[in-house]
Structures are given as structure tokens and as C-alpha cells.
Amino acid sequence: MGRGVLLTSNLPQLQNLIKRDPIAYKEEFLQQWNHYNSIRQIFTINPDEQAQHFRELVSFISQVATCYPRETAEFPSHISSLLSESFGILAPDTRKSLVQNLVLLRNKDVISSTELLKTLFPLLPRTSSSVLRSYIRKTILSDIRVANLRSQNHKLNRAVQAMLFGMVERGMSGEVVGDKGKLRTVNGHTTDLDGHNNDAMWAVVLTKELWKKKIWNDAKSVSIVSQGCFHPVTKVQSASLHFFLGSDEDDDDSEDDENEVDVRSLHHRREINKKTRSGDKKLRKQLKSAKKKKHNKAPSTPNFSAIQLLNDPQTFGEKLYNMLNLYDKRFSLDHKILIMQLLSRVMGSHKLCVLGFYSYVVKYLFYRQLRVPSILVALAQSVHDLTPPDTVTPVIRKLSQEFVHPGVASEVIAAGLNAVREVCRRQPWAMEEDMLGDLIEYRKSKDKAVTSAARGLLKLYREVNPSMLKRRERGKDASMGLASGSAPLPFGHSAEAAIDIEGLSLLEDHLQKLREEDGVALDDEDDDSMWQGWDVESDSSEESDSEDWISVDDDNCDLVISDSDDEGQLRNKDVVVDDIAAAVTPRISTLATTKILTPADFALLNDLRMQAAVKAVETTGGSKAKRKLAALESSHQAGISDPTQDEFISENDILGPRKKAKADYAERMASIQKGREGREKFGSQKGKQAKAVPSSSTNREKARNKPIMMVLSSLAVKGKKKASLRDKQQKLRAHIDKGKKSRR
Structure with missing residues (x-):
């Protein structure tokens, strides 16, 4: 009896003994279990009564629940029901204790993760x-x-x-x-x-x-x-x-927003507060923490x-536009821009046609609009090659009328031209020929940003559709392309199907070189045996040859094919084609049909593309090679494996090159520190005695040695004589305050 009374009054000791020998102390546990059921019924009616004792019992049973799984089978449901039904009236300590014990039961595999999460999810908002x-x-x-x-x-x-x-x-x-x-308001109540x-x-x-x-x-x-x-x-x-x-x-x-350090306020507080060593140490620690957070922030x-x-991205985009159009007056401008940005990126990625968006965004296209660069980015991002040109043409006309005219600043003109260029890069057929001629005339502007934007638009149409330009504006390559008969694809027509991966021949040559260095031939017998039977021999059937070749009538043929192997030219009876190199088909790599490319192979392929682009720029130095290198570098920095796909643009692409912006606090401090390099002391050395080379005295020193008759006729002395008593008191008070500050 003495042992039983002692154990029941000391739950931690009983818990330790039960974990060592559950069978020997089963009666003591059942006694505590019955006591727990009685307290639980009372606690359900009145949670404030015996709350401390109830928490102790719950913690005790949670610790030893694995020793008596049959007796405590209903225990987890008791805790879950208390948390879900009486969470609002429980004391904070009781809530925390019940949640911790429920997590303890999950850690002991008494309950599953699903049962735990079903209880915890509703508690988060409450x-x-x-x-x-x-x-x-x-x-x-x-x-x-x-x-x-x-x-x-x-x-x-x-x-x-x-x-x-x-x-x-x-x-x-x-x-x-x-x-x-x-x-919301229901029956007058919020x-x-x-x-x-x-x-x-x-x-x-x-x-x-x-x-x-x-x-x-x-x-x-x-x-x-x-x-x-x-x-x-x-x-x-x-x-x-x-x-x-x-x-x-x-x-x-987010904890980062709450703990964010304002560097400028720290420096300001340090200037106005009392200077102490502990304050300096604390300031250095806070600045170091802020610098580390800024460096690690992705x-x-x-x-x-x-x-x-x-x-179903099409339905998603349409619902976004309907919400944007329906609640246009309710949402703030920042929230509407968020919806525009997401809608435009979904439209650009999946090539959706939500045509109502272009008529909606027109009303925001004026240069005095707040956050207009973000709106222009959303507009340009929403356009793609499947967007109908008739829908985009009014938007380009609106951009030209509002942003590109002599009545606005040069930054506005540059932003308008860059926005038009980004839209036309995705849908060139939306531009009108007369409007294009007017816009590219701004390349003669004196402002660097405007000139760069207009030249970018001119270069774009030299590549995509030079026929819209005047003859003197097309350039050499575009003129030669038009003379050879090449024309851009009209709207709705797609290019030929892809037959090879760009730069794959570089990877094939690189792998072949590595194998030759290792002494392994490229055409290994094992590889041949693995791919045996996949290829059909060309001379195995005469029917296949007859199906592939098309018979041509020789009566009207003007070509004479020589039987000699030494002659490699095709001759015409009237015209002899001299430039055969222009008709040579590019090399098509077979690596993709013989090897499964891994992510490491694609990474190596990107590096080889970059090296080839750098080499092309060094050898030729052409603008086309430079643009290709710039595209590869930008895609590499953005982490995009395929540089040919449309990338998401930013506000810097719309604003273009600008004049030097106003420096922030960190940039100003860096400039100050750079200017102090190589100087022994800060400040001017004029009028100071400790100098290597003596110089003349200052005006202040000269004023001390002036004759008294000259000083009496000065305005400063006359002003002191005519000063009122109030002015003299204010000057005296200012002098006293200044002296106190200097003695600190």
C-alpha cells in the first residue's frame, strides 16, 4: 500500500518504472488511467478546473502509451476531439500541452501522419x-x-x-x-x-x-x-x-520581412545618440547581419x-482576365498589375489567345500612368507568334501615339520604342509600314537611349521582315536575302519541322575526340550489335527505291549531268551556276538516334555552344554572332537550357540604357571611401599649422588682427549694436548650447 500511494503521487517516478517493466506496474497504470477518465469528464464540462493536474496526466499517458497499446487505444482520439471541439475555450498552456503530446504520439508511431495532420490543419487559422x-x-x-x-x-x-x-x-x-x-456586411453586421x-x-x-x-x-x-x-x-x-x-x-x-534591418536608420540613430563602445559594437554586429542577409537573399x-x-491553361487565363475585368474598380493598381503579369506570362508560355486583354490594357497605356513599365512588360510578354496581328496593331498604334512624340521626355520615347520592339519581336506582322518608317527615324536623335531603342527596332525588322523597310535602310544582309528570293513566313505559317538539335554536332565531335584520346573507336562492335535491326538497308528492296524516287520527264529537263567523277558541278544549257556552296545542306548529327542524352550532356552542349559563339565573335566579329553570344549568356544566367525559347522580360528591357541613376546609401559610402584612399587625414589642410609647406593665413586669422577703427564700421558690429534684447538672448542661448554639445 505504501508503495502504491507513493507511486501514484509521483508520476515521473512511475513513468520511469513502467518503461522498465510494464507488466509489473500495470495495476498502477490502470489506476492512473481510471483517474484520467474521471478528470477528463470534469475537464470537458469546466476546462478551468484541475487544468494543471489534467495536463500532467495527459503527459504521463503519452509517454507510456506504447507500453499499453490496448488500454490506450482511444487516448489519441480524446486529445484530437478536445483540440477540435474545445480549442477556443482552452487555456494557452493546455492547448500547447495537448498539441505537444499529440506530436509525441506521432513520433512514437502510435498514430499516423494523416491522423496528426487532420487535427493540426484546422488549428492553424484558429x-x-x-x-x-x-x-x-x-x-x-x-x-x-x-x-x-x-x-x-x-x-x-x-x-x-x-x-x-x-x-x-x-x-x-x-x-x-x-x-x-x-x-462583408450581412444584416447590418460586419x-x-x-x-x-x-x-x-x-x-x-x-x-x-x-x-x-x-x-x-x-x-x-x-x-x-x-x-x-x-x-x-x-x-x-x-x-x-x-x-x-x-x-x-x-x-x-515570413520571418525575413519581420527581421529585416534598415541600414540607413541604424546610421542615423548612431549619429544622434550618445557614442559608446557598446553602441559601436552593436551597430557593427547589426550591419554585418544585414549584409549577410542581403548576400544570401536569392x-x-x-x-x-x-x-x-x-x-487547362486556356481556362485559367480566361478566368484571370474575367476577374481582372469584372473587379477593375475594386482592385488596387498593384493588385491589377500582379494579375496582368501572371496572365501575360501564362499567355506567353502556353501561347494562349485571350484577345480581350489587349483591349483592356489599352486604357493604361499613357506615360503618366503609375508603374507603366510593369504594364508595358505585361503587354509585351502576352504577345506570341500565334496572336492575331489585327488585335495587336491598335495597341502598337496607341503606344506610338502616347509615348513616341516630341512632346514627352527622352526616357518616355525610349520606353515606348523598346515596348514596340518587344511586341514586334513576338509578332512582327502587327506593325504597319508607315508607322515603322516614322519610328526608326528616331535613330537620329541626340539622346543615347532613344537612338539605341530605334536602332534595335531597325535591326529587328532587318532580320524578320526587311521588305517593310526602305531600300537604304535594309542593310547588306537583308538586301542580299531579298535578292535571293527569301521571304518571311506569313502569319499562321510555321517553319519546317526540327530535324536536329542546334549544336549537337559539336557534342558529337567532342565525344569522338574524347574516345580517340582514350583509344576507343566510335563505331564499337557492342554498339553495332545493340542497334542491329533498327535500320533498314537501302538496297534490300527495289520497291522501296521506287517509292522514294519520283520519275521526272527528261524531255523538258534543262540539266545535263556529267558522268565524270572529276566534275562536281551541275550545268545548265543556258546558265551555269557558279556558287554551289550556297546550296550545301548543313550537317545533321546522328548522335540523338544512337545515344540517350543525359542532363550532363545538355550542360556540356551549352558550354560547347558558348565556346563556339565566342570563337565566331573573335573570328568574324559580325553583329549576328554577337547577338547570338549575348542570347546564350543571358539564357545561361537565367538557368534556361534552351535559349531559343521566349524568355520573360523585365522592366530594364523596356526602360533601356539610362543615364546614371541616383546612387543609394551604399554606393555613396563606397564612393566616399574610394576618394579617401591615399590620404592621411580627412578634411582641408588650409589654415592649419602642422603642414609640410607653409601657406598664407585664413580670413578668420586676418580678422583678428584688423585695426579697431576698421572693425567698428563693419556691418557685423553695427548689427550687434542695433540688436534687440530678445535677439541677444537667443544668441547667448545658442552659444551656451553649442558649448555643451562640444564638451560631450
């Missing part, structure tokens, strides 16, 4: 404590990460994605009134939007975190965030839009893979 909310968030992310560590846990992922999709879907039927989309605002927000935030950590990278994750783009709450929309745009500016739960890049994984 939790007011930032500490508990952060703990729940980290627990959810770590549990999913561990489950997918070795291989994809598809069963858990499908269950969690279904829960997150349901969290977003529950608030989709709500109606929102107001600019921010947070509240209420929350069906209580599901935070549910959808947390679903989007968690999906973004799992995508960022590369735990989820499938189409189902993208569908969750894509559904959030059409949520009635503007905050959820913004978070979803930023996911596809590759930025986290709208994530309010630049925001568009989420290419997420945009490519969109399900």
Missing part, C-alpha cells in the same frame, strides 16, 4: 499565439518532409493535398464587398467571410513552403495555388499570384515549372 502557430507550422512541414525523405509517400501526399484543396475550396462561394476583400479566410491563406502558404523546399513539385500542388488565384479574399489571391511570379512579397508570415525569378504544370 491559433492566436504566434509561438504555438509557429510550432504547428514547423511540425506539419517537418512531418511531410520526413515522410517524403527517401521516396515519395504518394498516399500521404494525396491525403494532405485533398485537405489543403478543401481548405481553399470552402471559401470560394463567398461574396466580398470592399477593396481588400476581407469583410462578419468574416464564412470563417474560411485564414484556412485558404494557410493552405496556400503551406503549399508554397513545400514547393520551395522541393518536397512537392507535381501538378496537384500547382492546382491548389491556382485555385487560390480566384479566391474572393484579395490577400489569398495576392499570395497565390506571387507564387507563380516567383516572389514572396505578400507572405506576412533574386525573385518567375516560377517556370509551376506555370508549365497548370491544368
Whole structure:
């Protein structure tokens, strides 16, 4: 009896003994289990009564639950029901204890990850404590990460994605009134939007975190965030839009935004506060931390893979445009620009035709519009080779009328010309011939940015459609191309099918060279045996030859083919073709048909392309080779394996080369430090005695030695004589304050 009383009153000691010998102390555990059931019934009715004792019992049973699985089978459901049904009336310590014990049961494999996450997901939007909310968030992310560590846990992922999709879907039927989309009025009372605002927000935030950590990278994750783009709450929309745009500016739960250091305010505070050694040490530590964060912060890049994984992108783009058009007066300009940017990138990536977008964006195309460079970027990004030219022509005409005329600044003209160039680069047939002639005349401007923009437009049409230019403006290559009969493809016509990968012959030659160095022949017997039977011999059947060759009537043939092997020219009876080199077909590599190319091969192929482009620039020095090298370098920096595909443009492409912008604080400090190099002391040496070469005295020193009669007639002395008592008091007070500051 004494032992039983002692053990039941000391739960940590009983817990230790049970873990050592569960069978011997089963009666003591059952006694505590019955006591727990009694306390739980009382706690359900009145949570404030015996809360401390209840938390101790829950922690004790959670620790020893694995020793008695049959007796504690219903214990996890008790905790889950308490958290889900009575979470709002529980004390903060009780909430935290119940959540921690539920996580402990998951770590001991008493419950599954699905059961844990079903309980924790609804608690995120209901939790007011930032500490508990952060703990729940980290627990959810770590549990999913561990489950997918070795291989994809598809069963858990499908269950969690279904829960997150349901969290977003529950608030989709709500109606929102107001600019921010947070509240609505029902019967004169302002209420929350069906209580599901935070549910959808947390679903989007968690999906973004799992995508960022590369735990989820499938189409189902993208569908969750894509559904959030059409949520009635503007905050959820913004978070979803930023996911596809590759930025986290709208994530309010991000710790980086909360802990961001303002360098300018630190320096200002240091100047006005008292100077101490501890203050200097603290300032250096904060500046070092801010510099490290700025260095480690990754630049925001568009989420290419997420945009490519969109399900039914045409419907997605149309819904984005309908939302943009319907709520044009409700949304702020920044939010509308977010929608424009995502819509344009989806249109450009999937080559969609949402024709109403071009008529919508026209009303924002004037140079006084706020954030007009971002709007011009969205407009240019939305155009592609399948966009009807008749739809884009009014937009180009509007750009020319609003941005390119003598009544605006040179920066505006340059931005307009660059925007027209980016639009026409994607759809050249949208330009009118008369308008093109007027725009390229700006290449004679005195401003460098305007000249560069106009020349860029001229170079573009020299390549894509030189027939729209005047003869003196076409250039040598374009004129020769027109003389040879080459013409651009009209709208709707596509080029010939791809028969080879660009630069693949370089990779083939490189691999052959490596094999020759290693002493391995390219035509190995094993490789021949592996590919034996895949190729059909050309002389195996006469019928195949007859099907491939087309009979030509020799009566009207003007060509005479020589039987001699020494003669390699084709002669015409009337005209002899001398330039045979122009008709030589390019070399087609067979490496893709004999080898499976790996990502390492493609990386090596990109390096070989870069080396070949550099060599071409060094040998020829032509503008075409330079542009190709620039395209390869830009694609390499952006991480794009195929430089031929359309890249997302930025505001710098629209603004073009500008004059030196106003330097920020860091640039000014760097310039000051550079100017101080090689100087012993800062400041002027004039009037100071400790100098290597003596110089004349200053005006202040000369004033001290002036005759008194000259000083009496000065304006300074006359002003002092005529000064009032109030002026003298103010000067005296200023003198005293200045003296106090100098003595500090």
C-alpha cells in the first residue's frame, strides 16, 4: 500500500518504472488511467478546473502509451476531439500541452501522419499565439518532409493535398464587398467571410513552403495555388499570384520581412545618440547581419515549372482576365498589375489567345500612368507568334501615339520604342509600314537611349521582315536575302519541322575526340550489335527505291549531268551556276538516334555552344554572332537550357540604357571611401599649422588682427549694436548650447 500511494503521487517516478517493466506496474497504470477518465469528464464540462493536474496526466499517458497499446487505444482520439471541439475555450498552456503530446504520439508511431495532420490543419487559422502557430507550422512541414525523405509517400501526399484543396475550396462561394476583400456586411453586421479566410491563406502558404523546399513539385500542388488565384479574399489571391511570379512579397508570415534591418536608420540613430563602445559594437554586429542577409537573399525569378504544370491553361487565363475585368474598380493598381503579369506570362508560355486583354490594357497605356513599365512588360510578354496581328496593331498604334512624340521626355520615347520592339519581336506582322518608317527615324536623335531603342527596332525588322523597310535602310544582309528570293513566313505559317538539335554536332565531335584520346573507336562492335535491326538497308528492296524516287520527264529537263567523277558541278544549257556552296545542306548529327542524352550532356552542349559563339565573335566579329553570344549568356544566367525559347522580360528591357541613376546609401559610402584612399587625414589642410609647406593665413586669422577703427564700421558690429534684447538672448542661448554639445 505504501508503495502504491507513493507511486501514484509521483508520476515521473512511475513513468520511469513502467518503461522498465510494464507488466509489473500495470495495476498502477490502470489506476492512473481510471483517474484520467474521471478528470477528463470534469475537464470537458469546466476546462478551468484541475487544468494543471489534467495536463500532467495527459503527459504521463503519452509517454507510456506504447507500453499499453490496448488500454490506450482511444487516448489519441480524446486529445484530437478536445483540440477540435474545445480549442477556443482552452487555456494557452493546455492547448500547447495537448498539441505537444499529440506530436509525441506521432513520433512514437502510435498514430499516423494523416491522423496528426487532420487535427493540426484546422488549428492553424484558429491559433492566436504566434509561438504555438509557429510550432504547428514547423511540425506539419517537418512531418511531410520526413515522410517524403527517401521516396515519395504518394498516399500521404494525396491525403494532405485533398485537405489543403478543401481548405481553399470552402471559401470560394463567398461574396466580398470592399477593396481588400476581407469583410462583408450581412444584416447590418460586419462578419468574416464564412470563417474560411485564414484556412485558404494557410493552405496556400503551406503549399508554397513545400514547393520551395522541393518536397512537392507535381501538378496537384500547382492546382491548389491556382485555385487560390480566384479566391474572393484579395490577400489569398495576392499570395497565390506571387507564387507563380516567383516572389514572396505578400507572405506576412515570413520571418525575413519581420527581421529585416534598415541600414540607413541604424546610421542615423548612431549619429544622434550618445557614442559608446557598446553602441559601436552593436551597430557593427547589426550591419554585418544585414549584409549577410542581403548576400544570401536569392533574386525573385518567375516560377517556370509551376506555370508549365497548370491544368487547362486556356481556362485559367480566361478566368484571370474575367476577374481582372469584372473587379477593375475594386482592385488596387498593384493588385491589377500582379494579375496582368501572371496572365501575360501564362499567355506567353502556353501561347494562349485571350484577345480581350489587349483591349483592356489599352486604357493604361499613357506615360503618366503609375508603374507603366510593369504594364508595358505585361503587354509585351502576352504577345506570341500565334496572336492575331489585327488585335495587336491598335495597341502598337496607341503606344506610338502616347509615348513616341516630341512632346514627352527622352526616357518616355525610349520606353515606348523598346515596348514596340518587344511586341514586334513576338509578332512582327502587327506593325504597319508607315508607322515603322516614322519610328526608326528616331535613330537620329541626340539622346543615347532613344537612338539605341530605334536602332534595335531597325535591326529587328532587318532580320524578320526587311521588305517593310526602305531600300537604304535594309542593310547588306537583308538586301542580299531579298535578292535571293527569301521571304518571311506569313502569319499562321510555321517553319519546317526540327530535324536536329542546334549544336549537337559539336557534342558529337567532342565525344569522338574524347574516345580517340582514350583509344576507343566510335563505331564499337557492342554498339553495332545493340542497334542491329533498327535500320533498314537501302538496297534490300527495289520497291522501296521506287517509292522514294519520283520519275521526272527528261524531255523538258534543262540539266545535263556529267558522268565524270572529276566534275562536281551541275550545268545548265543556258546558265551555269557558279556558287554551289550556297546550296550545301548543313550537317545533321546522328548522335540523338544512337545515344540517350543525359542532363550532363545538355550542360556540356551549352558550354560547347558558348565556346563556339565566342570563337565566331573573335573570328568574324559580325553583329549576328554577337547577338547570338549575348542570347546564350543571358539564357545561361537565367538557368534556361534552351535559349531559343521566349524568355520573360523585365522592366530594364523596356526602360533601356539610362543615364546614371541616383546612387543609394551604399554606393555613396563606397564612393566616399574610394576618394579617401591615399590620404592621411580627412578634411582641408588650409589654415592649419602642422603642414609640410607653409601657406598664407585664413580670413578668420586676418580678422583678428584688423585695426579697431576698421572693425567698428563693419556691418557685423553695427548689427550687434542695433540688436534687440530678445535677439541677444537667443544668441547667448545658442552659444551656451553649442558649448555643451562640444564638451560631450
